[in-house]
Amino acid sequence: MSQQLQSQPQSRNKEQAVSNKETINPSSSTGKVYLLGAGPGDPGLMTVKGKTLLEHADVVIYDALVSPAILQMISPQAETINAGKRRGRHSKLQKETTELLIQKAENNAVVVRLKGGDPFVFGRGGEEMSDLIAAGVPVEVVPGITSGIAAPAYAGIPVTHRGYSSSVTFVTGHEAVGKYRPDVNWDAIAKGSETIVIYMGVYNLPNIISKLLEAGLKLDTPIALIRWGTRSDQEELVGTLDTIINQIEATEFKAPAIVIIGRVVDLHAQLALGRPIMLPINNS
Numbered sequence: 001m002s003q004q005l006q007s008q009p010q011s012r013n014k015e016q017a018v019s020n021k022e023t024i025n026p027s028s029s030t031g032k033v034y035l036l037g038a039g040p041g042d043p044g045l046m047t048v049k050g051k052t053l054l055e056h057a058d059v060v061i062y063d064a065l066v067s068p069a070i071l072q073m074i075s076p077q078a079e080t081i082n083a084g085k086r087r088g089r090h091s092k093l094q095k096e097t098t099e100l101l102i103q104k105a106e107n108n109a110v111v112v113r114l115k116g117g118d119p120f121v122f123g124r125g126g127e128e129m130s131d132l133i134a135a136g137v138p139v140e141v142v143p144g145i146t147s148g149i150a151a152p153a154y155a156g157i158p159v160t161h162r163g164y165s166s167s168v169t170f171v172t173g174h175e176a177v178g179k180y181r182p183d184v185n186w187d188a189i190a191k192g193s194e195t196i197v198i199y200m201g202v203y204n205l206p207n208i209i210s211k212l213l214e215a216g217l218k219l220d221t222p223i224a225l226i227r228w229g230t231r232s233d234q235e236e237l238v239g240t241l242d243t244i245i246n247q248i249e250a251t252e253f254k255a256p257a258i259v260i261i262g263r264v265v266d267l268h269a270q271l272a273l274g275r276p277i278m279l280p281i282n283n284s
């Protein structure tokens with residue numbers, strides 16, 4: 001690959017190195033934005049395509065939840081921008097970030113928008129992609145492993161299991177008006193899904209639990225919280241809908257965490273024995 005890179009103009013080399021797809025807008029002066037999923041934290045869970053992109057990027061604009069181990073994969077030549085640090089109000093951030101992406105794509109071949117987990121799972125990737133397409137900027141999504149599956153997995157909790165759960169719902173616990181649709185139907189979720197995986201749910205958990213109990217879930221329903229899942233500092237808290245709020249207070253358990261509710265949580269004790277090990281990544 002390096003020989004091919006040397007024999008062609010820099011910007012074309014990079015695009016070919018990271019993708020065989022045609023650009024949406026094949027303008028010679030505009031680069032391409034890649035909405036890249038960083039996965040949940042363990043650098044071993046970054047996709048091969050994603051790692052190649054980070055090694056060839058001219059600019060990387062990354063979110064606060066992207067782990068330091070993933071940031072180490074970025075080419076030392078790349079300009080790196082922490083979008084999290086630019087955070088004022090959330091809506092302002094989104095507009096600013098999109099403008100920055102458009103501006104950077106004007107002068108750089110490979111612009112990576114690096115997001116935790118998967119860009120299209122509670123990651124605003126869909127909104128950014130629409131804005132970039134509307135602005136005529138070539139854009140491509142590169143999926144990542146979402147924390148809602150990987151964090152439970154690293155804690156020995158499969159989100160489905162033939163003996164325990166044949167359905168799973170991924171839902172936001174952040175119901176602020178204007179952020180996500182505020183009308184999460186907890187009643188329908190409690191009745192229709194055997195596993196419930198909640199993103200951004202720690203702060204609002206007392207309220208969510210009372211809605212799930214009203215909908216018919218039992219007080220002894222198992223629940224687990226996984227903080228910084230798949231990272232070396234992963235923390236786990238396991239209890240029931242009856243006990244978990246006291247446990248959170250007693251242990252001062254904090255976000256960001258994934259919440260898993262359902263019988264699959266009972267597998268934690270047995271399957272955590274086969275917990276994955278974080279492998280060091282060779283960046284050379």
Ligand SMILES: C[S@@+](CC[C@H](N)C(=O)[O-])C[C@H]1O[C@@H](n2cnc3c(N)ncnc32)[C@H](O)[C@@H]1O
Nearest residue numbers: 117118121123146147199200228229256257258
């Ligand atoms: C804005 S959402 C982004 C989700 C991300 N796009 C994904 O696919 O994982 C942020 C929430 O994802 C969850 N999250 C992200 N990374 C996590 C991790 N390593 N461990 C546990 N939860 C995580 C937390 O619930 C956090 O509040």
